Amino acid sequence: MEINKTAKLDAQKNASPVKRVFKANPAQIKRRVRLSETLKRLFGMLVVSALLVLVFLLLDIFKDARGWLDWDFITGNLSIFPEKAGIYGAIIGTVYMMMIVVPVTFVLGVSTAIYLEEYAKPGKLKHFININLSNLASVPSVIFGLLGLAVFSRLLGLGGSILAGGLTMSLLVLPIVVVSAQESLKAVPGYLREASYALGADKWTTVSKVVIPVALPGMLTGFILGISRAIGETAPLVVLGIPTLIMKVPGSVMDDFTTLPIQIYYWTLDTVLTPEYANLAAATIVVLLLVLFFMNSIAIYIRNRFEKKF
Structure with a gap:
């Protein structure tokens, strides 16, 4: 009986799911954070550039229209x-x-x-x-x-x-x-x-x-x-x-x-x-x-x- 109980316990242990432990890679995390910050600055610069071009065009149009729009x-x-x-x-x-x-x-x-x-x-x-x-x-x-x-x-x-x-x-x-x-x-x-x-x-x-x-x-x-x-x-x-x-x-x-x-x-x-x-x-x-x-x-x-x- 003891041998059967021991065999059942061993079978249950073997059938239990294996837990995997994932270790964070500090270098990989820093690289991803650095990439995210770089893209954030890049996209921000592109938006600012587009807005500057738009403002320049609007100022040029309003300057040319001054004195004519009445x-x-x-x-x-x-x-x-x-x-x-x-x-x-x-x-x-x-x-x-x-x-x-x-x-x-x-x-x-x-x-x-x-x-x-x-x-x-x-x-x-x-x-x-x-x-x-x-x-x-x-x-x-x-x-x-x-x-x-x-x-x-x-x-x-x-x-x-x-x-x-x-x-x-x-x-x-x-x-x-x-x-x-x-x-x-x-x-x-x-x-x-x-x-x-x-x-x-x-x-x-x-x-x-x-x-x-x-x-x-x-x-x-x-x-x-x-x-x-x-x-x-x-x-x-x-x-x-x-x-x-x-x-x-x-x-x-x-x-x-x-x-x-x-x-x-x-x-x-x-x-x-x-x-x-x-x-x-x-x-x-x-x-x-x-x-x-x-x-x-x-x-x-x-x-x-x-x-x-x-």
Whole structure:
């Protein structure tokens, strides 16, 4: 009996897991800490360098715009004489274009995201659509300009009108809005949907009354940032053949137009012939920066005001 007990104890000792003792290597720890500190300083220097370049550019732009940016410049019409030129027509053209981009992008983008996340069944088709949306979000903007030129300007006969430009810009930012809206819908906790279904709500009631209100801050933030990109884009409009010098202010979506980025682009090119155009371009850049700053501030306010934590 004693021999059997001894054999059992030996078997239990042999079956017990082996505990390994890891000894820290002081040299390896010091090397990793040193590497971490070096990378930290390097990345900090890169950030400071980028900020210094940005500050230098902004100071140079504001210096060139000084004396040119006034109320007459904002409310004046375009002119071949730099001292008489204004950007009122470009501002109106930008506003008209955004009046097309905003509803088209929001309705199509949010609707597509809701369908893909809440209604579409998992499968190859959904995976294919998501991959293409992600790829379209990184396509160069000039490609969308070529698409708008082929479809809207030539096939539909819209030419260089505001409608053609607005639809082209909508195509440009639509993938960004769809992807950001999808991520916002994915971030909604699943138990909120389950609680709604437990109370007897149907699919659409759950989506419209529970999911969308929670995801709305992120969706609106991505949407406003996408619209900010549309305001600052130039390449698609250049491909569409949007003119730079239009004396009359557009009155409808079928009129020819110009925008603030287009005006900046052409005035920068004409600086070689007329140096004063550099001051006009700088003043227009300041106006465009103020518009973008205002829109981004709205996006930050919406995110902080309506964001809910669960």
